[in-house]
Amino acid sequence: MSETPQRSKRWLRLCGWAGAAWLLGYFVVPAFFPMPEGLARQDAFAPGTTYTDREGLPLRRLLADGDLRIDEPAALEEIPQSLVDATLAAEDSRFFSHGGVDFLGLVRAVRDAIWHREFVSGASTVTQQLVKISSPSRARNLTTKVIEVFTARKVEMSWDKDDILTAYLNRLPYGNQLTGCRAAARGYFDKPLGDLSLAxxxxxxxxxxxxxxxNPYHNFDGARDRQQYILGRMRTEGWITEAEYEAAMSEPLRLVAGGPRGEFEAPHLIELVRRDEQRTGIVRARTTIDLPLQRFVEGAIDAQLAALDAQIGRRLVTQAAVVVIENRSGEVLALAGSRGFLDSPAGQINGTWTPRSPGSALKPFTYLLALERGQSPGSVLGDVPVEYPTPTGAYRPVNYDRSFHGPVTIRFALANSLNVPAVRTLEAMGGPAPLH
Known part of the structure; x- marks a missing residue:
């Protein structure tokens, strides 16, 4: 009988120490952890720059570290309740009930990490995910998970739930270079955030x-299955009715055709502007780009290259570049350095800016000089072999097809981009100097 009180005291002492350790870890230790750099301020989306076209239409928004942003952050009251509920159903249905850490899920994740020697399950709450998004460079290991837990508690002790949820929804990566819920609504459905349906x-x-x-443009069925799972979770949680569930399940989804628009306009020009951008803080940089014209130019490049592919039967012409300049003002109205900026490394080469040999681009100017000096489009030139002495040996110009056509008109020579008549004309006009 005497052992029972002693055993009870030991259990009480053990429970007391455990309770003290829990209080220390839950309330005291997190207070000494710094807020993630990306969450140092609740409005921590700055410094950044919003680039617009000549009429103020958005082209691109960038944070100081170069992360892509499309739209201004949304306040919680701007975000439809259906998106809030759907996100919580997908990621953290107990968000408003816990203090930033799901302990049952955490124990399960630690158990799996020990068993598999790596993290194979998440157990991350919305707050923990917000910490992870704000510190993306950290490795996935047990130490990182512990730091993430204490930092999540720090965030919960510093911000209220609405602030955490707002920051989370504005920072979530939705794929296809879309960051934040407002950008996702505009990019995938071309809608203001507040107009989103439940589906x-x-x-x-x-x-x-x-x-x-x-990615719905590569795996629409997988994205749709995920949507239907989330709708089921919302019904189970009692956040939508059976009728709302059935209606959303049967609603067709109409994505922006061909991929998100509006999130990555005039990329080659924006990269040129960024190269010289020295300003700090939130700014709105207006460019001279005419967005409708820019889109027309990009569409024309795609259509023309596709037509050439079909006509020739193989891709002899793989890229094109266009720049449209208002001659009187010098303003750049449209600039497309290549097609498919995001599709391949070659798409990121700016053909309007990259130094290269002028090649046949000089021929029209050569013949224009000849016309100004009395020649006519019907003037005859000799497309025959010719040789010019140079310090390094004889120079013998040839045409691209290695053939000669004899007497030809200026009109024919220019239309067929013949090299030999162009060289002869340039020599007759006094060499390259008059073109300068």
Whole structure:
């Protein structure tokens, strides 16, 4: 009988120490952890620059570290409740009940990490995910998970739930270079954030889990399955009715054709502007780009290259570049340095800016000089072999097809981009100097 009180005291002492350790870890230790750099301020989306066209239409928004942003951050009251509920159903249905850490899920994740010697399950709450998004360079290991837990508690102790949720929804990666819920609504559905339907909200809420895997332009069925799972979770939680569930399940989804628009306009020009951008803080930089003309030019490049591919039967012409300049003012109205900026490394080469040999681009100016000096389009030139002495040996110009056509008119020579008549004309006009 005497052992029972002693055993009870030991258990009470053990429980007391455990309770003190829990209080220390839950309330005291997190207070000494710094806020993630990306969350140092609740409005920590600055410094950044919003680039617009000549009429103020957005082209691109960038943070100081270069991360892509499309739209201004959305206040919580601007975000439809359907998107809030769908996101919580997908990621953290107990968000408003816990203090930033799901302990049951955390124990499960630690158990799996020990068993598999790596983290194979998440157990991350919205707050923990917000910490992870704000510190993306950290490795996935047990130490990182512990730091993430204490930092999440720090955030919960510093911000209220609405602030955390707002920051989270504005920072989520939705794939296809879309960051934040406003950008996702505009990029995928070409809609203001507040106009999203329940079905569209659930669809967007499923993308951040694995943006590449659920990319709707490559795996629409997978993204749709994820949407239907989330709608089921919302029904189970009692956040939507059976009728709302059925209506959302049957609603067709109409994505922006060909991929998101509006999030990455005039990329080659923006890269040129960024090269000289020295300003700090939130600014709005207006460019001279005419956005409708810019889109027309990009579409024309795609269409012309596709037509050439079909006509020739193989891709002899792989790229094109266009720049449209208002001659009187010198303003650049449209600039497309190549096609498919995001499709391949070659698409990021700016053909309007990259130094290269002028080649046949000089021929029109050569013949224009001849016309100004009395020649006519019907003037005859000799497309025959010719040789010019140079310090390094004889120079013998040839045409691209290695053939000669005999007497030809200026009109024919220019239309067929013949090299030999152009060289003869340049020599007759006094050499390259008059072209300068």
């Amino acid at each position: 569209e909200s659930a669809f967007l809420a499923g993308l951040p889990n694995k943006p590449t895997r659920f």
